[in-house]
Amino acid sequence: MTTSAAELRPDRVPDGILRDLPKICLHDHLDGALRPATVVELADAAGHRLPVTDPAGLGRWMRRSAGSGSLVRYLETFEHTVAVLQTPEALVRCAREYVEDLVADGVVHAEVRWAPEQHTRGGLSMVEAVEAVRLGLSEGVLAAEDAGHLVSVTQILCAMRHGDRSLEVARLVVADRDRGVVAFDLAGPEDGFPPARHREALELLADELVPVTLHAGEAAGITSIRDALATGRALRLGHGVRIAEDIDIDQEDGVAVVDLGRTAGWVRDRGIALEICPTSNLQTGAVAAWGTSPDRHPVDMLYRTGFNVTVSPDNRLMSGTTVTGELSLLVEHFGYGLEDLERLQRNAASAAFLPLEDRDVLDELITEGFEGLGA
Template sequence: MSRLTLPQTTPGVASRHVMPHTDVVIESLPKVSLHDHLDGGVRPTTIVELAREGGLSLPADTAGPLADWFRTAADSGSLVSYLETFAVTLSVMQTAPNLSRIAAEFVEDLAADGVIYGEIRWAPELHTQKGLSIDDAVRAVQSGIEQGIANVATSGRTIRIGQLLCAMRQNDNGLAVAQLAVAHRESGVVGFDIAGPEAGFPASRLADAFAYLDEHWMPRTIHAGEADGLDSIAGALSDGRALRLGHGVRLADAIHHARDDDPRAVRMDRLAEWVLNRKIALEVSPTSNLQTGAFAEYGDTMADHPFDILYRLGFTVTVNTDNRLMSGTTLSREIAVLVEVFGYTLDDVLDFQLNAAQSAFLPADERETLVSLIIDAFERA
């Protein structure tokens, strides 16, 4: 692991991180979360309670040990092993009431961390084991989101949330999920994603889904450059027409040292230039990337993460959590990790939030409003 000094966190439990040499609490800053999985951010207390109600067995019977189990199991260095932990969370997410409750708590936890705009991604096809239709699953999650927003409002805070519907790239439900996303675009869904095992399952397998999304001008982000390399990223852009890349850290493979006498001089492949020049956002999740071995060929500590290289070269990097339960993290903690490792300042943190706000799947005028809110708050910090 990264040998960081920052303790891990648990969904539903408050945390506090302070910018070095200041009194600025990161949790108090307005933030944008673009890459956060619903089934990866369930409160351990909720899992225990719902499992007990449903007669389900768990790796641990109480919330604390269960949270520890998730973090240990996820800390494998393998995306495939990391994804296996989701069998536990998914087991309690198979009914409409459970989905609504988990979505509401998810929103509350984001707001408690200072998130003012978030996109929650999840795969409806994984929530049908007890007969729930994918359409009813989307409605249940939206109901929970709206309840969570209302609960947050009672404390005087505001948050806006959109759904990103994921199709599992190893299955054959892409077109159905694309149609579902379009059908619910006026009732909470803001975009489409493909998730699951990346290697061996290129974006081209879902050509019919992307063609349908093209017909209806539906934006999409695609997991790429996490567990596979440049071909996967290229496929996400050319076959999937992605506007953002989920993780995208392997884009660093397309950046090369140009001169031995100047370590700052680099040469980029055309693919990297394309992503850079078109400001295609990279949804980077530092702790998750370390856990899954996304940048293992560069090293095994957070200091080896290519985030800083990408940021210094001008790529549109954003900071995300991926799966808060499995990584024992929050968006504020992810920022604090990067600050600790790379020495970032408040201005850098502002850059990350502006990148995310400007890349949100919102109308242009609403993105600008979001940008203004963030700038004003950072200026007052």
């Protein structure tokens, strides 16, 4: 006996159903998405010392370290994943496995981001590193198609906020924008490293009409978000969850009255997508002002007040999660039903850095997937 969409209660959407639904992932770091077993194998080949050498134990160590409540400590876990991704073979393998894991999670489109400047220690150029990732993604997509799964994956290239190679990265994005690279990002320590440090790169991207999504509103607040919008001309906000600091909600005669500050109003009214990653936000302390449990995360408040909310895993390895896992949190803690989950996927489809025709195709896939549930 099958279960129809109409029969599913909002607070009882099974994980199996969630995995089968077509999903879109907009905020996912390649160097945070490695399988523990792959890290162990690559570390052994590279002679890199890991804190734990069995895959299960390494996974636990990553999640424990990432869950310290500090973004700085969270970022330290990447020392190990970046260290094992310094050869073309390693980058190809991890990109291919990344696509395999997307397919297993029911993802039909993903925009994977990573910082090529961090993968040149072994002699690779950034151009060679990007080509290796492109090859791995292509192998994964073709293998998925042969197995009957439709998935598309593009790259977002990051420059490190505390580094000095953003102009090089921006030029690489421009050069490869017709070869699967769709946007630019600034990643790394947010507080103290504003987009203004990378003004030349950001102006080049604006002149070339290349999309930008910037990490903002994670480790820093409204000022960082305003800077991402004004200086970076960001079309999406990486995390952006601290936009909630610019929102006041009062109760008047039992009715919630929402008052948006200027920055929050700008973001909501223009539909600027928030790339929210609930588990990661809890781990890094990005939402500590609202609480430390999933039910205190402001994602639901932002969704209910009309923000263009999208949901992604950020770093699958460090957070021990997937897109399905993040949606499951919303089902469990906020009672989201299929209508809510479908809206989140449509939000992501409309915000994807793809031509309109391709976004329309994604929207059709979402419609078919949700309408066909239980058929």
